[in-house]
Amino acid sequence: MTLRFALPDVGEGLHEAEIVRWLVGPGDVVARDQPLVEILTDKAQVELPSPAAGTVRLVAIPEGTVVPVGTVLVEIDPAGTVGSPTVAAVPAGSARAEAGPVVPASPGRGVPAVAAGGVADGPRPKASPSTRRHAVHLGVDLRAVQGSGPGGRILRSDVDAAVSPAPAPTSSAASVSYDSAGQTGQPAPVAQAVPAPTSVGPGSVGSSAPRVAPLLGQHPSGTHPLRGIRRLTAAAMTQSWSTIPHITGMDEVDATALLDARSRLQRTLADRGDHEAAATLTPLVLMAAAVARTLRRFPLVNAAVSADGTAVTVYDEVNLGIAVATPDGLIVPVIRTADRLDLVALATAMSAVATAARARTIGADTLRGGTFTITNYGALGGRFATPLILPGQAGIMGFGAMRERPVVLDGTVVARRTLPVVFSADHRIIDGDLSVAFQEAVLAVVADPLTLLLGV
């Protein structure tokens, strides 16, 4: 049976994506989770991994095409599945006997009419016929899907969830995590995957976290007290706005090298079989690494003015805060000594804290001790912004949406994917020269991520 792999619904509000680049072609043998295609949504560029091992039969959509969610992108003849793929692969004219018995005898044979199969395979997944057909269409193996219906029955929605996880991160789609807006509080799904079915199960972390998006901007009329995170946010932002004199610089950098590096690293990790690390290695991980390591070279940026405005504290550790939108509001979990983590460790840590943040299982410790913050507001769109510095810190760096934009290269205007970068600094201790120097240094790493090799 041929699997047809359709563009998954990669998140709230996303209806289409551009097919940027095919990483495989017809006839290619692909491993499960091997990246098949790069797609570009209005939120991010994403690689879609193969849902199954097999042979690519058809690449249905040419590069550069924008297609709606649900469009079949590729057809794969799965390897090693029972029956037809192997059979179908046998040229009609060849003697099948030489191929041997490719189909195991049906367990139903010789057994009375009552059991149509599956008896010898043990309990089969519980699902209605329409759900099973749906699973066949999506190429989902029901044995790996956890049912949420009565008696563990697998519902159609369970199958959908297995193919296209909701924005709330699951273990395999943890790369969703950081592409959150600092300002607006909507988690922005980025890397979307067709997760390995094994990841869809009772253990999926955070899968029960409520989605933010449907509530975005919704509120009953009338006057209401600010509570919880909202109250804390209000207090912190008031303090920031009224006590910290902000200066915000803006620039843009060609992100081609960064995206390239990320793809290559991801493929290497996948080749090593470390699919989880591959899935968590988002472009934001590289940006975070660039910021954290650059901070080490500019200690005064990794600092804070005292509450009475009479002293400066320069931190000796780089503890990087990452703005994460949750259903309850914006929180900023902290990655300790982010400048000293290698990329895989950083990716894993970022994935873990964001998942915990959304699942409301994050500890208070993780929310304290930040020395500098980044926000990926561009995951939602937007080019430039003026983020507010968290009290107790001296700077915040934000990343706008990566899109193709005209760039002058060697005197010629060409289309390149660029990353807008903004940097708000506390002008009490950071002047324009330091602000620009720090920003330029981060941009240099983004432009040439090889410099990350210079040391962890």
Add this chain to the structure above:
Amino acid sequence: MVVGEIPESTGVLVIGAGPGGYVAALRAAAAGKAVTLVERDAVGGTCLNVGCIPSKALIAAADRFHQADNGAAYGVLAEPQLDWMALQAYLRRSVAELTAGVNQLLSAARVNVLSGTARFVSPTRVAVEDAHGLRHLEFDDCILAAGSRPLELTAVAVDGARVVDSTGALFLQERPRSVTVIGGGYIGVELGTALAKLGVRVTIVERAGRILPELDAALASVVARRLAQLGVAVRTGRSADTVLDDGLQLDDGSVLEAERIVVAVGRVPNSDGLGLDHAGVRPRPDGRLDVGPDRRLARHLFAIGDLTDGPGLAHKATAEAEVAVAALCGEPAAFDPVVIPAVVFSDPEIATVGLTRQQAEDAGVASRSFRFPLAANARARLDGDAGGHCEMVVDDAGTVIGVHLVGPHVSELAGEAALAIEMAATVEELTAVIHPHPTVSESLPEAGWGAIGRALHVHRRRPGR
């Protein structure tokens, strides 16, 4: 005479016009394909012409006669007469009406129906031979639905006169005094029961230790009791050895009275004679064809029905036809029923759907069950047929995984049982559905209640087995 060197072409070729093939042809035509359907005998296949349909007609006639003759308990006194030729005409009329309906549908769908025998000459070409000669058909896709035929015994050769197969037993030209049926499976039991009700002295010989050996023993024993009441002699653990002038000698040397002998020992797939080697396909030694979940044999070749694994039942072939046509049209498709319900038109009827306790155990599924006696069901009692039961098997989570019924009208309940199991319904759901009173269908929630320890119309909870 057409020499056939120049092939005609067709989009979809379907070989065999039984309940698998004709449905495949209709579905493919509805999908916009140019369809040719080749049938060597009669449209409708075994089921309509010599199987399900005429056998149910015979049973309907036998039941009318038998009830009229045994109505005293109901205050009905009658001495019915049997007009054998009229009965035979009714059988033929039943078949003719239904096959005419199928022909009408095929014609309305613009399916090109060819009468003849198909043989592959290449992977994409078939030669169809009829009385007038040979024609070649080049196809894009082909669905094999050639069905099966009665298995023959070397010791007891079918001659169409004294020794007949199931087909011959249906269309006997006169009522025999005595019949010995070789084979106590569902075909032998159905035929033997009907003939006994029509006044024939019937003996059933079964090689296994009991009749209906392929079914749950609890179901079969109810039917065995009734056969004894009807005067049917059952010889189990024996097989036929020699046909004698005045009877049939068994392997233990005993001789049974047998004016006619009916051989009903099983069926074999019609995978031979199709020239499948020219299509690059080789059947297994048992004659079945190995197909994938979408019923595909080779890139453009599909097989359904009795040619593939699973029970040789019309409704299974029909369901496979839907899958094969979907696959042929490029849709992902799989034949993956949880259950294929089986019904036996014995007396009383049997309906068996899903796993028995034993099968669940063999499959490693923890289960419990409850057997609700139809003696506690009003409708069954009014029909004077309260010896049966409804057994429900549920798994740990309370999901219904098996329903096994024996009793009046229970063949009509197989669909509900299959729906419940396919939908993975739980006992709580099934018992929450209001079943009409007074019907045998009430036995389903009754058995369900019992399976979760809350039996209603039974005093004492009894273990299922």
